[in-house]
Amino acid sequence: MERLKAQNPDLKDRVTxxxxxxxxxxxxxxxxxxxxxxxxxxxxxxxxxSRSSSRLHPPTGHLPRARTTVYGTCS
Incomplete structure (x- = not known):
């Protein structure tokens, strides 16, 4: 019985x-x-x-060509 009483605070701490x-x-x-x-x-x-945008701009079947002109200070 004494052993159980001694274990009780320990068990309460574990539960907490x-x-x-x-x-x-x-x-x-x-x-x-x-x-x-x-x-x-x-x-x-x-x-x-994306779905509504693709309806407005159907795919053309090829990639756009690369830009050669630089705008702004992107040097």
């Missing part, structure tokens, strides 16, 4: 540490899911913009 870890991981999970959702929204927005 475990609860703190769980809380930190839960917050991290919420943050990660929030960022993933925001990235998904941005990807979908870019995809829609």
């Amino acid at each position: 540490d475990r609860d703190a870890t769980i809380e930190e991981l839960t917050e991290f999970k919420k943050f990660a899911l929030s960022r993933l959702a925001a990235q998904h929204v941005e990807i979908m927005r870019c995809a829609v913009r």
